Amino acid sequence: MNEKQMVGEKAVEYIKDGMVVGLGTGSTAYYTITKLGELVRNGFNIKGIPTSEQTAALAVEQGITLVDFKDVNQIDVAIDGADEFDADLNLIKGGGGALLREKIIANAASIFIVIADSSKGAKKLGAFPLPVEIVTFGADMTTKKIAELGCEPKLRLTGNQPFITDNGNYILDCDFKHIESPKEMELQLNKIPGVVENGLFVNMADRLITIENGELVEKTK
Ligand SMILES: O=C(CO)[C@H](O)[C@H](O)COP(=O)(O)O
Numbered sequence: 001m002n003e004k005q006m007v008g009e010k011a012v013e014y015i016k017d018g019m020v021v022g023l024g025t026g027s028t029a030y031y032t033i034t035k036l037g038e039l040v041r042n043g044f045n046i047k048g049i050p051t052s053e054q055t056a057a058l059a060v061e062q063g064i065t066l067v068d069f070k071d072v073n074q075i076d077v078a079i080d081g082a083d084e085f086d087a088d089l090n091l092i093k094g095g096g097g098a099l100l101r102e103k104i105i106a107n108a109a110s111i112f113i114v115i116a117d118s119s120k121g122a123k124k125l126g127a128f129p130l131p132v133e134i135v136t137f138g139a140d141m142t143t144k145k146i147a148e149l150g151c152e153p154k155l156r157l158t159g160n161q162p163f164i165t166d167n168g169n170y171i172l173d174c175d176f177k178h179i180e181s182p183k184e185m186e187l188q189l190n191k192i193p194g195v196v197e198n199g200l201f202v203n204m205a206d207r208l209i210t211i212e213n214g215e216l217v218e219k220t221k
Contacts, residue, residue: 003117004028007209009035010216011079011113014207017044020067022078022105023059025052025098028115032079037062049075051105052098053166069108078109082116083128083199089114089208089221090182094131094199097156097165103197103204111206118211126179129154131199132172132189136162139170142194149188151176169196 001009008031015021015036023033033048033055040046040063048064049072050056059066080102084092091114093099106112122128132153134142139155146153153172156163162170179185179200186200208219 003211005031006211006216007115007117008032010209011115012036012039014077014079014111014113015039015046017046019076020047020049020072020074022075022080022109022112023048023050023055023064024078024080024115025055025102026081026096028081028117029055029079030058032115033058033062033064036064040064047072049105051080051101052096054096055098075105075109077111077113078105079113079115080106082114082120082201084120084122084125085114085116085205085208085210086122086125086182088203089205089219090125090203091201091205092125092128092130092199093201094133094171095128097131097163097171099131099199100133100165100167100169100197103201106201106204112204114205114208116208116210121210124178124180125182125200126176129173129175130179131156132174133165133167133169133196133198134172134194135169135196138194142192143172145192146172146174146189146195149185167196
């Protein structure tokens with residue numbers, strides 16, 4: 001079993017019958033969602049809130065009932081991957097372009113569990129270019145303002161065309177090399193008009209499931 005599958009399936013042990021589950025996006029969350037599908041086929045009543053259209057399609061394929069925020073009072077547990085994590089369980093997310101919905105759902109969940117293979121650990125965040133979602137209007141100006149914070153922003157492309165998020169926005173991948181203060185950077189970025197949200201998830205993860213020396217390990221705040 002590969003690391004993504006190990007951590008993705010382990011997280012499902014936190015799901016109980018009747019729960020509302022935030023469903024992450026990406027190749028690690030894939031294993032969580034397919035395992036949840038197995039539970040559903042075994043009679044579990046699980047409702048899912050997806051963090052992307054891609055995840056919504058996978059969840060439906062797996063027989064998981066999808067719900068909207070208006071249908072539920074709370075999200076019991078959200079499970080999602082990460083592009084980087086540090087020792088304080090701060091994260092960079094958004095490699096799959098779903099950071100806005102991922103942050104809304106992680107923030108709404110009573111428990112946010114992060115699943116990440118061993119390659120995602122970092123002493124300092126920032127080697128992975130930070131995804132920042134921006135509105136298309138004024139994108140060139142927003143890009144300049146973000147660059148003034150000390151990074152090289154690159155418009156994410158699909159082929160020759162800008163990548164468009166599920167929310168109709170662009171993503172800038174911002175190479176900071178390292179981010180001294182993730183909290184400060186998160187706030188600075190979100191103050192720039194045109195920025196919708198950024199992929200720094202500071203102090204949000206309750207539990208990290210990862211791999212060290214080939215073994216599953218779990219860390220909490
Ligand atoms: O933030 C994300 C998507 O927006 C993903 O969780 C992140 O990119 C990790 O992906 P993967 O599990 O495929 O490595």
